[in-house]
Amino acid sequence: MSRPADTPASETPAVVPLTLDQRPARGPAIRRRIAILGNPNAGKSTLFNALTGLRQKVANYPGVTVEKKLGICALPSGGRVELLDLPGSYSLRPGSPDEVIVRDVLLGLQPDTPPPDLIVFVVDATHLDRNLYLALQVLEIGRPVILALNMMDAAEARGIRIDERALEEQLGVPVVKISAARGTGIGNLRRLLERDVEPSTVRFRRLPPHLARVVQRLETRLPRHELLPERGRHDLALALLLDDGEDDAIARAAPPEVLDDVGILRRRLDQLAPGWRSDDIEERYETISQILARTVLSPGETRDANRERIDRVLTHRIFGPLIFLVLMGAVFQSVFAWAQPAMNAIDFLMTRVGFLAEGLMPAGPLRSLVVDGIIAGVGTTLTFVPQIAVLFLFLSVLEDSGYMARAAFIMDRLMGRVGLSGRSFIPLISSFACAIPGIMATRTIDNRRDRLTTIMIAPFMSCSARLPVYALLIGAFVPNRWIGFGTLPGLTLFSMYFLGIAAAIAVAWVLKRTVLRGGKPLYVMELPPYRMPSWRSVLITVRDRSLLFVHKAGTVILAVSVVLWFLASYPRGGPEVSALASRIAAAQAAGDAPRATELEDEMAGVSLRNSFAGRVGRALEPAIRPLGFDWRIGIGLITSFAAREVMVSTMATVFNLGSPGDDVVSLRESLRGAVDERGRRAYTPLVGVSLMVFFVLACQCMSTVAVVRRETNSWRWPLFMLVMMNALAWVTSFAVFQGGRLMGFG
Amino acid sequence: MMHAPRGERETPLDRLAPGEQGTIERIVGDRSMVRRLMELGLVPGTPVEVVRRAPLGDPVELRVRQVHLSIRRSEAAQIRVTPR
Numbered sequence: 001m002s003r004p005a006d007t008p009a010s011e012t013p014a015v016v017p018l019t020l021d022q023r024p025a026r027g028p029a030i031r032r033r034i035a036i037l038g039n040p041n042a043g044k045s046t047l048f049n050a051l052t053g054l055r056q057k058v059a060n061y062p063g064v065t066v067e068k069k070l071g072i073c074a075l076p077s078g079g080r081v082e083l084l085d086l087p088g089s090y091s092l093r094p095g096s097p098d099e100v101i102v103r104d105v106l107l108g109l110q111p112d113t114p115p116p117d118l119i120v121f122v123v124d125a126t127h128l129d130r131n132l133y134l135a136l137q138v139l140e141i142g143r144p145v146i147l148a149l150n151m152m153d154a155a156e157a158r159g160i161r162i163d164e165r166a167l168e169e170q171l172g173v174p175v176v177k178i179s180a181a182r183g184t185g186i187g188n189l190r191r192l193l194e195r196d197v198e199p200s201t202v203r204f205r206r207l208p209p210h211l212a213r214v215v216q217r218l219e220t221r222l223p224r225h226e227l228l229p230e231r232g233r234h235d236l237a238l239a240l241l242l243d244d245g246e247d248d249a250i251a252r253a254a255p256p257e258v259l260d261d262v263g264i265l266r267r268r269l270d271q272l273a274p275g276w277r278s279d280d281i282e283e284r285y286e287t288i289s290q291i292l293a294r295t296v297l298s299p300g301e302t303r304d305a306n307r308e309r310i311d312r313v314l315t316h317r318i319f320g321p322l323i324f325l326v327l328m329g330a331v332f333q334s335v336f337a338w339a340q341p342a343m344n345a346i347d348f349l350m351t352r353v354g355f356l357a358e359g360l361m362p363a364g365p366l367r368s369l370v371v372d373g374i375i376a377g378v379g380t381t382l383t384f385v386p387q388i389a390v391l392f393l394f395l396s397v398l399e400d401s402g403y404m405a406r407a408a409f410i411m412d413r414l415m416g417r418v419g420l421s422g423r424s425f426i427p428l429i430s431s432f433a434c435a436i437p438g439i440m441a442t443r444t445i446d447n448r449r450d451r452l453t454t455i456m457i458a459p460f461m462s463c464s465a466r467l468p469v470y471a472l473l474i475g476a477f478v479p480n481r482w483i484g485f486g487t488l489p490g491l492t493l494f495s496m497y498f499l500g501i502a503a504a505i506a507v508a509w510v511l512k513r514t515v516l517r518g519g520k521p522l523y524v525m526e527l528p529p530y531r532m533p534s535w536r537s538v539l540i541t542v543r544d545r546s547l548l549f550v551h552k553a554g555t556v557i558l559a560v561s562v563v564l565w566f567l568a569s570y571p572r573g574g575p576e577v578s579a580l581a582s583r584i585a586a587a588q589a590a591g592d593a594p595r596a597t598e599l600e601d602e603m604a605g606v607s608l609r610n611s612f613a614g615r616v617g618r619a620l621e622p623a624i625r626p627l628g629f630d631w632r633i634g635i636g637l638i639t640s641f642a643a644r645e646v647m648v649s650t651m652a653t654v655f656n657l658g659s660p661g662d663d664v665v666s667l668r669e670s671l672r673g674a675v676d677e678r679g680r681r682a683y684t685p686l687v688g689v690s691l692m693v694f695f696v697l698a699c700q701c702m703s704t705v706a707v708v709r710r711e712t713n714s715w716r717w718p719l720f721m722l723v724m725m726n727a728l729a730w731v732t733s734f735a736v737f738q739g740g741r742l743m744g745f746g
Numbered sequence: 747m748m749h750a751p752r753g754e755r756e757t758p759l760d761r762l763a764p765g766e767q768g769t770i771e772r773i774v775g776d777r778s779m780v781r782r783l784m785e786l787g788l789v790p791g792t793p794v795e796v797v798r799r800a801p802l803g804d805p806v807e808l809r810v811r812q813v814h815l816s817i818r819r820s821e822a823a824q825i826r827v828t829p830r
Binding site for chain 1: 776777778779780781782783784785786787789790792798800801802803804805807811812813814815816817818821
């Protein structure tokens with residue numbers, strides 16, 4: 001069965017919205033929208049990059065976490081077309097959120113994305129038969145298609161010979177041989193994009209008779225839908241019958257009485273032809289083998305010697321895990337070694353910009369807002385970029401070379417114990433450096449529930465921002481003694497890392513049995529051939545990840561940063577501050593600079609203690625008293641939402657120490673010597689431990705919240721994370737402090 | 747398509763040792779899972795090879811239609827093959 005004659009390709013609207021760039025000055029208007037589609041690992045993105053260069057943008061499909069990649073492609077004639085890079089799919093009968101999007105776009109059910117005028121279907125020529133499965137499904141829905149036989153260089157090297165003219169004849173659409181990675185054949189493809197391509201008129205053997213009858217019956221019951229072309233009713237009927245995911249667009253497109261009918265028809269088919277749900281698959285593979293028999297002149301070398309050689313080492317029982325660990329170690333060493341200087345440079349630069357602004361603006365609330373609110377917020381956002389860039393540089397090389405799938409293969413068993421898959425391992429390990437890039441790296445997890453679980457537990461990994469806090473508290477409260485096989489400070493630090501991992505495992509276990517419970521997912525994953533990564537693709541990934549973080553998370557970070565600035569700086573003044581101000585002026589007049597600095601530090605302390613943050617800290621005291629914390633720690637808990645290490649500088653300000661700089665010795669002394677209202681010691685070692693435990697578990701990082709918002713495309717998950725982590729932190733610190741007191745510590 | 751008669755020799759795929767091959771007879775279990783495995787090319791009559799096991803014994807690597815797939819042993823157990 002194929003496209004009825006009454007539905008020409010031109011039925012899709014001729015005038016399309018210009019979603020990417022509406023400025024006519026940049027060239028002729030965009031006439032057509034072309035989608036790139038294909039299996040994962042078929043080289044779709046490489047082709048997309050080769051056709052669009054750097055003219056791309058990334059957004060999200062509304063309501064889901066699937067990324068929408070759009071670009072502009074210049075044609076030989078000077079015209080331009082809009083390219084849409086659809087997510088890699090195995091089938092139009094969706095098995096993942098990505099594949100739901102592909103089906104909905106092609107069937108015209110995706111509201112923000114009209115069906116493409118032309119589809120470039122990318123096929124990996126070295127895996128022709130599996131790739132042709134989706135190709136046939138796409139041809140069957142009767143849209144214009146160009147088939148791009150990609151990786152022809154690899155295919156020819158293996159002696160695979162394909163008669164493309166015969167393939168054109170068999171499929172009824174233009175076929176072009178390309179190698180997207182090498183850039184060969186791209187010119188031919190560009191020329192083809194200018195042509196008006198007709199949908200295939202080949203009648204593919206399609207549905208077994210019993211299925212065809214049922215689909216036809218269903219089809220006539222469907223109303224004419226504004227979004228669906230005439231032909232689309234057949235595809236919708238098929239989707240209604242065969243797709244039983246958790247969706248959505250298909251069910252909405254059909255009236256309720258038809259949905260009832262679908263249930264009845266399914267039950268009848270279950271009785272008549274028990275295997276009916278997969279009959280079309282066997283038919284399609286049968287068709288494919290007939291097509292291949294007429295088009296593949298030589299199947300070439302069936303074994304990939306290269307991959308076998310590499311895999312023997314990389315997935316070896318002993319060397320495999322060893323190489324993986326060494327590789328991961330090298331990656332994180334590089335993240336620290338390469339990103340740290342850049343982060344320091346950004347930090348230095350932003351401080352300079354702050355000084356500059358201070359010099360240019362008169363003192364006052366506006367200057368304070370610009371310097372301590374806006375410039376500080378922009379600085380926070382930017383300091384994450386080096387880590388994101390370096391990590392994604394490595395991760396995309398590992399992904400594009402094919403190694404990432406092997407890493408997941410090696411780690412799957414271990415992660416399976418907590419209900420996740422091997423794909424979760426690298427994002428979690430990355431989170432020891434920083435949860436931000438770690439959470440962004442969860443995109444390679446295709447199972448939605450696994451991905452959300454991984455995002456929810458990633459911030460439990462002790463990130464580098466917690467280290468200054470641990471260092472301060474261990475230095476202040478843990479005696480430097482040898483016990484057993486290590487020093488007490490070292491063991492304490494180790495315990496904090498361990499506590500984070502234990503919490504992550506426990507939370508993953510609970511989430512997978514409660515809010516993220518779901519049917520048994522299929523953990524089948526393709527192990528692609530090894531390939532040389534293309535530098536262009538790698539650099540585009542690095543750029544996209546960094547820019548998306550700055551755009552989407554940066555705005556939230558900036559807003560929260562301004563709010564935190566406000567809380568810590570208002571209300572200003574008061575009699576105490578005025579008195580100090582005149583004493584500072586007096587000290588300066590007398591030329592006693594050290595005294596003036598001392599008084600300035602005291603004034604900063606007074607201002608902070610009297611600010612809204614100080615008041616909230618005091619108001620918070622009853623809630624955190626059972627954990628051993630007083631209002632001064634309460635202030636630190638609020639300000640450290642900007643970033644955990646801010647805790648250190650806040651405590652310094654609270655104790656009138658000004659900025660602690662590199663030397664935190666005096667701050668340690670102050671913490672040890674701090675007294676409460678009744679003159680007793682305010683912070684015992686037990687309080688120090690309780691506070692560290694709180695820092696391990698609490699979600700005290702606006703940037704994490706912002707990136708979870710961006711990655712889950714909703715506020716629900718970041719808020720859930722905030723509540724869940726802070727509740728867990730409170731309960732655990734409570735248990736540590738109260739338990740410790742019962743046992744006679746502190 | 748011709749289906750070979752289900753003989754005595756029908757074996758769950760996870761029982762095959764690395765390097766052994768079989769022909770797929772049928773896939774049992776959850777129907778959406780059966781569909782997905784078949785769409786990936788694991789249709790009855792197709793030859794399949796167990797290439798290796800992961801270092802920790804699970805999952806296993808399969809080779810089918812020149813595509814290599816990682817699949818958990820519990821999932822592989824639902825694929826029934828005739829060894830050859």
